[in-house]
Amino acid sequence: MVTWEYAPAPEARDTARLRESYQMFVNGEFVDGAGASFKTINPADEAVLAEVAEASESDVDTAVQAARRAYDRVWSRMPGRERGKYLFRIARIIQERARELAVLESLDNGKPIKESRDVDIPLAAAHFFYYAGWADKLEYAGFGPEPRPIGVAGQVIPWNFPLLMAAWKLAPALAAGNTCVLKPAETTPLTALVLAEICQQADLPPGVVNVLPGAGATGAAVVAHPGVQKVAFTGSTEVGKEIQRQVAGTDKRLTLELGGKAANIVFDDAPLDQATEGIVNGIFFNQGHVCCAGSRLLVQESVAEELLTSLRRRLGTLRLGDPLDKNTDIGAINSAAQLAKIRELSQVGEDEGASRWSPPCVLPERGFWFPPTLFTGVSQAHRIAREEIFGPVLSVLTFRTPDEALAKANNTPYGLSAGIWTEKGSRILWMASKLRAGVVWANTFNRFDPTSPFGGYQESGFGREGGRHGLEAYLAH
Ligand code: NDP
Numbered sequence: 001m002v003t004w005e006y007a008p009a010p011e012a013r014d015t016a017r018l019r020e021s022y023q024m025f026v027n028g029e030f031v032d033g034a035g036a037s038f039k040t041i042n043p044a045d046e047a048v049l050a051e052v053a054e055a056s057e058s059d060v061d062t063a064v065q066a067a068r069r070a071y072d073r074v075w076s077r078m079p080g081r082e083r084g085k086y087l088f089r090i091a092r093i094i095q096e097r098a099r100e101l102a103v104l105e106s107l108d109n110g111k112p113i114k115e116s117r118d119v120d121i122p123l124a125a126a127h128f129f130y131y132a133g134w135a136d137k138l139e140y141a142g143f144g145p146e147p148r149p150i151g152v153a154g155q156v157i158p159w160n161f162p163l164l165m166a167a168w169k170l171a172p173a174l175a176a177g178n179t180c181v182l183k184p185a186e187t188t189p190l191t192a193l194v195l196a197e198i199c200q201q202a203d204l205p206p207g208v209v210n211v212l213p214g215a216g217a218t219g220a221a222v223v224a225h226p227g228v229q230k231v232a233f234t235g236s237t238e239v240g241k242e243i244q245r246q247v248a249g250t251d252k253r254l255t256l257e258l259g260g261k262a263a264n265i266v267f268d269d270a271p272l273d274q275a276t277e278g279i280v281n282g283i284f285f286n287q288g289h290v291c292c293a294g295s296r297l298l299v300q301e302s303v304a305e306e307l308l309t310s311l312r313r314r315l316g317t318l319r320l321g322d323p324l325d326k327n328t329d330i331g332a333i334n335s336a337a338q339l340a341k342i343r344e345l346s347q348v349g350e351d352e353g354a355s356r357w358s359p360p361c362v363l364p365e366r367g368f369w370f371p372p373t374l375f376t377g378v379s380q381a382h383r384i385a386r387e388e389i390f391g392p393v394l395s396v397l398t399f400r401t402p403d404e405a406l407a408k409a410n411n412t413p414y415g416l417s418a419g420i421w422t423e424k425g426s427r428i429l430w431m432a433s434k435l436r437a438g439v440v441w442a443n444t445f446n447r448f449d450p451t452s453p454f455g456g457y458q459e460s461g462f463g464r465e466g467g468r469h470g471l472e473a474y475l476a477h
Helices: 057-075 080-096 098-109 113-134 162-175 190-201 216-224 237-247 272-288 301-315 336-351 402-410 425-434
Strands: 024-026 029-031 037-041 048-053 152-156 179-183 209-211 230-234 253-257 263-266 296-300 355-357 373-376 393-399 417-421 439-442
Touching: 024 057, 024 190, 048 190, 057 152, 057 179, 057 209, 057 216, 080 098, 080 113, 080 162, 080 190, 098 113, 098 162, 098 190, 113 162, 152 162, 152 216, 162 179, 162 190, 162 209, 162 230, 179 216, 190 209, 216 230, 216 237, 230 237, 237 253, 263 272, 263 402, 272 301, 272 393, 272 417, 296 301, 296 402, 301 373, 301 393, 336 355, 336 373, 336 393, 393 402, 402 425, 417 425, 425 439
Parallel strands: 152 179, 152 230, 179 209, 230 253, 263 296, 263 417, 296 393, 373 393, 417 439
Antiparallel strands: 024 029, 024 209, 037 048, 355 373
């Protein structure tokens, strides 16, 4: 096989305009808050990037009160077309500052620059553009003639797509006339804080958006605050369940976007080269830190060997390393804790009898790294076939008939996404109607668009984000 040598092509780190310290954003201003501070590190080399103010319970209270005032006095009363102008402005500034945001995201999260540059940041801008367009058309959205906002939204987001998740949460909430208190993940607070700066730059009225960095306790305080009328959470199923228990018995509205264990199903008539690319994109995009990752490959037995040969060859060409290098396909694992979890579950896979394979791959000495990994000989009872690993690890299972594929795909407590690879349109429609998954991709995987609703079944959560459906969670009707 021909191999290509690539000279390093690093993005300039200075573009990130990294500062030594970051404050929280409350009532339109950056403030220290009453809490301590914490360090955020670069997972690619473990170097400290910045010191970040940590929001305490009293900061949460101040932010919720500011959000309430902004809701009562300004934002909920403003005509939709005026709110839309602010959102368009935010979208445009995200585009203008796209390179800065992309480099900062890759530094703080560890994801390859080509993903933050081509996926995360453009999609974040697209979400603001899309919902800006809805702001003056809410009465035509199908939620009654006079849909009203709900109030203050408490939003807690994870570390895998930091800016994009902030956009998913903020854009529909603001378009619908709500104000927001957003808690980014502890390991990736930086781009949400630059987004707060962008809100300031766009002259967004004070208090409409508040960004409170912190750990789980800050998130819990946001969720529990009596002044919050709507809670939106993306993260682990475990914390999602905890939040559901906490919110039960209150009149808070809740949407949860939780984990997944998606089946990516390849039939014998599928174009295998294309499917190989789709499988790689399905599980190795963003190091597999993707709730809808295609982490279970179900391949029809008659083409399993051929597909695995092609997959192994392709994995051998993936480049792992410096996230800021434009040639990098696989970046760093986001944290030491996540790396430990991936290692532990991979060890369980071996202990339970599955065969583990990775291409020859030199891991950098410092930082958190895990090679792209395939497990074959996996049975449905294995933990690696049932639990979310949230890393670059693919479990391969086989099937003989479409019914068997369907039964295996649906044999999961989750239900966020699925993929089907086949030449037959009728089979795609038949499978898609029977798969218990919120998103089903056909002959592609991990495609996102702000116009398309996204969300899960069962333990993957409830409620939809994106599209017209995404407005529903933020409207009282
Ligand atoms: P969490 O669910 O703990 O984190 C998601 C967000 O919730 C973070 O902002 C977190 O803060 C916050 N949080 C934590 N505890 C609470 C609480 N009690 N109340 C309110 N907010 C809280 O995910 P982890 O980062 O711990 O990852 C653990 C596992 O979850 C991963 O290994 C992966 O399997 C899964 N995961 C799934 C995601 C998805 O999109 N489906 C996204 C991220 C993780 P903090 O960052 O400080 O912990």
